[in-house]
Amino acid sequence: MPSDPLWRxxxxxxxxxVRSGRKEEETAACKLLQKVPIFQxxxxxxxxxxxxxxxxxxxxxxGEAVINQGDPGMGMYIVVSGQVRIVQMGxxxxxxxxxxxxxGNFFGAQALVDESPRPASAYALQPCSLLVFCRPDLLxxxxxxxxxxxxxxxxxxxxxxxxxxxxxxxxxxxxxxxxRLLKGARRAGSIQ
Numbered sequence: 001m002p003s004d005p006l007w008r009x010x011x012x013x014x015x016x017x018v019r020s021g022r023k024e025e026e027t028a029a030c031k032l033l034q035k036v037p038i039f040q041x042x043x044x045x046x047x048x049x050x051x052x053x054x055x056x057x058x059x060x061x062x063g064e065a066v067i068n069q070g071d072p073g074m075g076m077y078i079v080v081s082g083q084v085r086i087v088q089m090g091x092x093x094x095x096x097x098x099x100x101x102x103x104g105n106f107f108g109a110q111a112l113v114d115e116s117p118r119p120a121s122a123y124a125l126q127p128c129s130l131l132v133f134c135r136p137d138l139l140x141x142x143x144x145x146x147x148x149x150x151x152x153x154x155x156x157x158x159x160x161x162x163x164x165x166x167x168x169x170x171x172x173x174x175x176x177x178x179x180r181l182l183k184g185a186r187r188a189g190s191i192q
Contacts, residue, residue, distance in 0.1 A: 027051060029080075029131065035104040036078055037162075038155035046148050053141070055132040056080075060124035069121040073111025075134035079103055082128025088120040100125060109159055112138050 030047040033039045039050060057080045060066055066077060069089055077084075079101050086099040086107055098120055101107060107122055112135050142149040 029054065029057075032078065032080060032104060032131075036106050037159050038076075038106070038109065038152060041151055041155060042148070046151070049145070049148065050133070050152075053133065053137040054078075055134065057129040057131050059127065059129050062124055062126045064124045066122040066124060066130065067108060067118050069119065070117045072115050073108060073118055073135070074115070075111050075132050075137075076106055076108040077122070078106045078131040078133070080129040080131055083125035084128055084130070085123050085125040086120050087123065109156055111135055112156055113160070 027048075029051045030044065033042070033047050033050060039047060042050065055075075060082075066084060067073075069087075081103055084101045084105075084107065085097060086101065087095045087097050090096055099107075108118070110116065111118070112133070115135065138149065138152065141152070
């Protein structure tokens with residue numbers, strides 16, 4: 001995504017030309033955005049405003065990397081069509097599949113908060129089309145429309161909180177499983 005103000009302006013103008021002639025009625029992108037938890041509390045007008053800020057949709061071929069683990073985050077991705085596989089390379093050198101995402105799912109939302117390295121990679125599992133909402137656009141929205149930006153940030157906080165609670169539950173389950181295995185090994189005399 002372009003970070004240079006000139007290129008951002010050029011891309012914005014191109015998007016305006018593509019969208020010229022559209023009314024504020026619900027478009028396919030707005031209908032999709034309504035299903036994304038971060039944007040669920042937005043009105044039709046607010047969704048239309050966000051739609052104008054999106055990049056894409058952009059197409060990826062099956063097997064193509066969308067984002068790579070360790071790269072700096074620039075924005076979040078919303079699946080328009082196809083499937084995306086989220087994977088993480090473990091310390092043991094093996095890849096672990098975290099999720100398979102389909103239409104209406106999103107990933108990379110943490111990049112809207114900061115530019116920390118991506119914790120996982122995303123690959124097109126099959127040909128897919130994605131929309132991108134970039135951090136600089138959210139920051140611009142904070143300057144130009146604070147009430148709308150606050151709704152998005154609140155939705156973002158809820159989504160990140162939900163994800164964190166799911167991770168905590170999975171870790172707790174793994175800990176319980178490990179404790180059961182350890183107790184079983186001690187009973188069998190394998191471990192002191």
